[in-house]
Amino acid sequence: RAAREADVLTRPAVTADGVAVKVMINVAEPAELDRLDPEICDGIGLVRTEFLFTGRDGLPDEETQYRAYRRILEWAEDRPVTIRTVDAGGDKPVPGLTLDGESNPFLGVRGVRLSLARPEIFRLQLRALCRAAVHGDLKIMLPMVTVPEEIATVAAMLEATVIQLGSDGFRARKPPLGIMVEVPAVAVVPELYAEAAFFSIGSNDLTQYTTASARDIAAVAALNDPGHAAVVALIRNTVARGAELGIEVSLCGDMGGDPAHWPALLRAGLRSASVAPPLVGRVKLALAGLRAGG
Numbered sequence: 474r475a476a477r478e479a480d481v482l483t484r485p486a487v488t489a490d491g492v493a494v495k496v497m498i499n500v501a502e503p504a505e506l507d508r509l510d511p512e513i514c515d516g517i518g519l520v521r522t523e524f525l526f527t528g529r530d531g532l533p534d535e536e537t538q539y540r541a542y543r544r545i546l547e548w549a550e551d552r553p554v555t556i557r558t559v560d561a562g563g564d565k566p567v568p569g570l571t572l573d574g575e576s577n578p579f580l581g582v583r584g585v586r587l588s589l590a591r592p593e594i595f596r597l598q599l600r601a602l603c604r605a606a607v608h609g610d611l612k613i614m615l616p617m618v619t620v621p622e623e624i625a626t627v628a629a630m631l632e633a634t635v636i637q638l639g640s641d642g643f644r645a646r647k648p649p650l651g652i653m654v655e656v657p658a659v660a661v662v663p664e665l666y667a668e669a670a671f672f673s674i675g676s677n678d679l680t681q682y683t684t685a686s687a688r689d690i691a692a693v694a695a696l697n698d699p700g701h702a703a704v705v706a707l708i709r710n711t712v713a714r715g716a717e718l719g720i721e722v723s724l725c726g727d728m729g730g731d732p733a734h735w736p737a738l739l740r741a742g743l744r745s746a747s748v749a750p751p752l753v754g755r756v757k758l759a760l761a762g763l764r765a766g767g
């Protein structure tokens with residue numbers, strides 16, 4: 474009898490030749506978690522925090538953010554939870570925050586570039602995250618990192634934030650700070666970014682920047698292919714350099730939710746990914762039928 478998604482959903486993913494693969498989930502809206510059993514996943518690989526902007530002008534205050542992050546950590550029990558700092562800009566414009574009139578917003582002030590340009594807003598998010606971190610296994614992830622200095626700048630801000638929270642009388646903890654690998658510059662020379670505590674490959678942006686075909690233009694959809702050998706080579710390089718450096722590597726782009734890409738991902742050495750919650754069963758089932766080959 475063929476295995477079904479329901480049979481594998483709450484079990485750890487393992488390939489036909491016995492290789493364990495971590496399957497985590499991506500979360501865009503915390504309310505999604507209410508209907509989900511944490512047993513289906515090895516944690517949350519990506520929380521997109523742009524939901525904080527919906528229905529309001531600007532980011533909510535520190536207390537509201539803290540409660541939102543805490544709720545996610547409590548859902549996950551002791552599983553790891555990676556929360557990404559605001560990734561506004563590009564395909565995620567935020568009125569009043571992102572810049573108007575950029576000729577190409579995907580190459581403009583987006584992701585961590587925007588956070589560093591608006592430190593008063595960014596600091597509030599870091600404060601809320603460091604306070605929430607005492608409630609679970611939280612990691613902080615930076616989107617759109619392009620140069621190693623961006624990690625160093627945020628690491629220093631994080632350090633100062635925890636000290637300030639302590640003197641303000643809050644319980645707080647400094648979570649590990651990792652990065653998205655979604656700008657090709659990072660995937661070519663990941664060893665320059667070794668200050669990062671972990672790498673998470675953003676195949677959506679990595680694909681659009683590598684193939685020079687926008688993720689939101691239907692007419693170039695055929696070129697925007699994460700299976701392109703160049704994208705796969707960058708993924709293989711990131712996984713290999715990560716292993717040499719002892720830095721954990723996962724993948725949080727949509728590629729990981731498509732079983733058709735898993736033979737290439739396994740060959741590239743990938744052993745961890747996060748996918749949209751409805752795809753967890755399909756991915757685990759596909760993995761059960763594939764050989765990782767050592």
Ligand code: PEP
Nearest residue numbers: 655675676677678725726
């Ligand atoms: C990505 O770029 O692959 C990613 C996961 O981030 P987003 O889709 O939110 O840009």
Ligand code: MG
Nearest residue numbers: 655675677678
């Ligand atoms: Mg991205």
